Amino acid sequence: MAKAEADDRKFMQQLDSILAGGRLDPSGLNSDERADLDFASRMLASRDEPSPEYRLWLRSRLMRRVALETRGALPSAKQGLLDWLFERRKPVLASVISLAVLLLIVVTGVWYTGRAGAPMAVVPASPLPAGEYAVNLPSRIVPANIKFSSEQGLSTAPGTAAVYELKSRPVTPDIAAGLADELGLSGQPELSADGSRIDVIDTSGEVERRLTVWTASGAVEYNVFDPELIKPGAGAPELPNQAEAARTGYNVLLQSGLLPYGYRSFSDIQGGIRVTGGGGYPVQDEKTGRTVESPARYWIVDFPYTVNGLEATGPGAKIEAVIGAGGKVISLFSYWREATPRYEGRVISPDEAFRELAEGGGSIDIPVNSSAVVVRQVNLKLWMDPPSTKQSLAVPVYEFTGWSLDKNGRVLEGFTAWTEALD
Amino acid sequence: MTYNDSGLGSEIARDFGQIYDSHLTCVYRYISYRVGDPLAAADLTSTVFEKALTAFRTYRREKAAPQTWLITIARNTVTDYLRRSSRRNTVPLDSARYVLSSDPSPEETAEQKEEREVLRICFSILQQREQEIVSLKFGAGFNNRGIASTLGLTESNVGAILFRTIRKLRQCFQEWQNGKGRS
Numbered sequence: 001m002a003k004a005e006a007d008d009r010k011f012m013q014q015l016d017s018i019l020a021g022g023r024l025d026p027s028g029l030n031s032d033e034r035a036d037l038d039f040a041s042r043m044l045a046s047r048d049e050p051s052p053e054y055r056l057w058l059r060s061r062l063m064r065r066v067a068l069e070t071r072g073a074l075p076s077a078k079q080g081l082l083d084w085l086f087e088r089r090k091p092v093l094a095s096v097i098s099l100a101v102l103l104l105i106v107v108t109g110v111w112y113t114g115r116a117g118a119p120m121a122v123v124p125a126s127p128l129p130a131g132e133y134a135v136n137l138p139s140r141i142v143p144a145n146i147k148f149s150s151e152q153g154l155s156t157a158p159g160t161a162a163v164y165e166l167k168s169r170p171v172t173p174d175i176a177a178g179l180a181d182e183l184g185l186s187g188q189p190e191l192s193a194d195g196s197r198i199d200v201i202d203t204s205g206e207v208e209r210r211l212t213v214w215t216a217s218g219a220v221e222y223n224v225f226d227p228e229l230i231k232p233g234a235g236a237p238e239l240p241n242q243a244e245a246a247r248t249g250y251n252v253l254l255q256s257g258l259l260p261y262g263y264r265s266f267s268d269i270q271g272g273i274r275v276t277g278g279g280g281y282p283v284q285d286e287k288t289g290r291t292v293e294s295p296a297r298y299w300i301v302d303f304p305y306t307v308n309g310l311e312a313t314g315p316g317a318k319i320e321a322v323i324g325a326g327g328k329v330i331s332l333f334s335y336w337r338e339a340t341p342r343y344e345g346r347v348i349s350p351d352e353a354f355r356e357l358a359e360g361g362g363s364i365d366i367p368v369n370s371s372a373v374v375v376r377q378v379n380l381k382l383w384m385d386p387p388s389t390k391q392s393l394a395v396p397v398y399e400f401t402g403w404s405l406d407k408n409g410r411v412l413e414g415f416t417a418w419t420e421a422l423d
Numbered sequence: 424m425t426y427n428d429s430g431l432g433s434e435i436a437r438d439f440g441q442i443y444d445s446h447l448t449c450v451y452r453y454i455s456y457r458v459g460d461p462l463a464a465a466d467l468t469s470t471v472f473e474k475a476l477t478a479f480r481t482y483r484r485e486k487a488a489p490q491t492w493l494i495t496i497a498r499n500t501v502t503d504y505l506r507r508s509s510r511r512n513t514v515p516l517d518s519a520r521y522v523l524s525s526d527p528s529p530e531e532t533a534e535q536k537e538e539r540e541v542l543r544i545c546f547s548i549l550q551q552r553e554q555e556i557v558s559l560k561f562g563a564g565f566n567n568r569g570i571a572s573t574l575g576l577t578e579s580n581v582g583a584i585l586f587r588t589i590r591k592l593r594q595c596f597q598e599w600q601n602g603k604g605r606s
Contacts (some may be wrong), residue, residue, distance in 0.1 A: 008579070008582050008583060008586055009582070011582075011586055012567060012582050012585070012586075015560075015585075016566065019560070019561070019564065032590070035593060036586075036589050036593055039592065039596065040561075042538075042542075043542060043561055043592070044561065046535070046538060046542055047452050047455075047561065047562070048451065048452060048455040049448065049451070049460055050447055050448060050451040050465070050468065054465055055447060056449070058443075058468070058469050058472060059440070059443060061469070062439065062440075062443060062472055062473070062476055063436055063440065065435070065473075065476060066435050066439065066476070074486040079444045090498060116506075136470065150496055203560055261466075264465055268431075281448075281455045339589075375572075
């Protein structure tokens with residue numbers, strides 16, 4: 001008994017030594033114990049670590065909360081949620097909460113009364129009537145007698161897809177001021193005359209910098225207005241390489257708390273990032289005399305925006321950073337909103353959606369001299385309205401991409417078109 | 424330590440920031456062991472620190488060391504999560520290969536990834552108390568005395584369970600290795 005306890009103690013001492021970063025001392029251990037301790041070392045080596053990006057993201061989020069609580073923009077633990085809600089400066093919010101509490105009491109009362117008599121009817125999670133949501137697709141601008149075709153055969157099988165309830169991020173002047181701090185802007189938050197946005201404009205430097213938070217959606221935009229960026233003829237800027245630009249954009253969005261919660265690791269989303277050149281303008285090639293595009297003046301880094309694997313589309317589907325010379329951040333766009341599934345709806349088949357587009361439905365905008373449209377891809381996506389619009393439901397749409405052709409079959413330009421997908 | 428209202432934000436930012444920097448890894452590792460899913464571990468870790476920040480003004484260092492305090496919050500958070508989602512860290516051994524193929528991580532070799540997954544699966548076969556003890560030891564870095572006081576066991580009891588559990592895990596891992604050698 002005493003020997004077994006001594007052996008256990010020795011084993012534990014060895015284990016603690018390994019855990020503390022020491023090396024295994026095999027003397028006095030039998031082969032099984034040595035194997036156990038070797039295995040323990042292996043377990044230690046395979047422990048999960050929080051990634052540096054996650055570490056940074058969470059720290060920034062917590063420190064932002066401390067700053068906001070100190071400013072009074074969020075309830076602090078000491079102050080308490082109720083105290084915060086019922087302060088005089090939040091009468092509307094207090095009224096809403098009071099009404100919600102009252103409703104809860106009434107509903108509970110009705111439910112309790114119902115228990116004594118007939119059982120209460122359970123409301124099924126049925127699909128919403130079409131009038132309860134709107135898909136605000138752009139206009140349809142198509143010349144007469146256009147011929148539509150598809151490069152590939154389209155599926156005729158209908159399916160299902162979720163409709164999502166959207167929750168906008170909260171917007172207050174304090175939150176805008178906190179964001180401006182993060183981005184190093186000086187200036188006071190100001191509500192626009194129409195109440196659609198809060199701006200923080202910093203004119204203290206050589207160039208104007210502006211932060212805009214849209215009140216309808218909580219979407220955030222940041223822009224540096226540098227005239228050099230749009231001045232033709234200036235020398236080509238020294239841009240970082242595309243991978244560096246992507247990493248810079250990611251870090252700035254992450255540190256400012258502007259990325260969705262799941263985007264904690266760069267490597268997780270790296271595959272979905274698109275980097276394209278921007279700011280080029282037409283110039284004449286001295287050797288050939290042809291008009292060509294000047295080199296890019298900045299990189300546009302687009303981050304993937306998906307909801308449960310379904311890609312978002314439309315003017316409100318944008319998570320983007322624009323990176324200029326020396327890795328300088330020129331613009332940031334963070335339009336994402338929290339989405340929770342509301343119900344699973346039936347969607348028409350890609351083939352039916354294509355026929356609808358060809359027969360005059362949906363949104364498409366092609367040049368007036370187009371004679372034909374060739375669809376190359378059809379994808380089911382989730383529609384996002386512009387950030388200036390209050391959107392409560394996001395519904396699936398079909399997105400078509402392809403070419404418009406002139407009467408000789410030459411490609412005029414690419415297009416993106418949409419049709420509603422819900423049956 | 425207590426906080427006055429003046430200069431509150433910067434004091435909290437400094438002190439809580441230090442606690443965060445020192446203990447993030449052990450909280451994350453503890454949760455990662457318990458739930459066996461890196462994404463859920465990341466979510467729950469952020470929840471733990473959010474809760475800790477909410478309670479920070481009333482936290483007394485003399486009553487509990489930061490690590491003990493954070494791990495107490497983490498244990499409650501994990502328990503709530505497992506209860507709410509009706510999920511346990513249990514994956515049938517047969518599904519190992521399926522799980523392995525669903526976790527791309529370019530830095531790891533395929534073999535390391537596979538080994539990590541098998542360890543996780545072997546871990547999931549353990550009893551809840553064994554999982555908890557291993558998580559506190561290997562994840563949170565607690566000594567046996569700390570584990571004993573956290574779980575209401577004697578120190579020698581913790582040592583004996585830990586010893587048996589490591590052996591059980593090793594045998595499970597060896598069975599997988601032997602099976603791999605045959606296939």
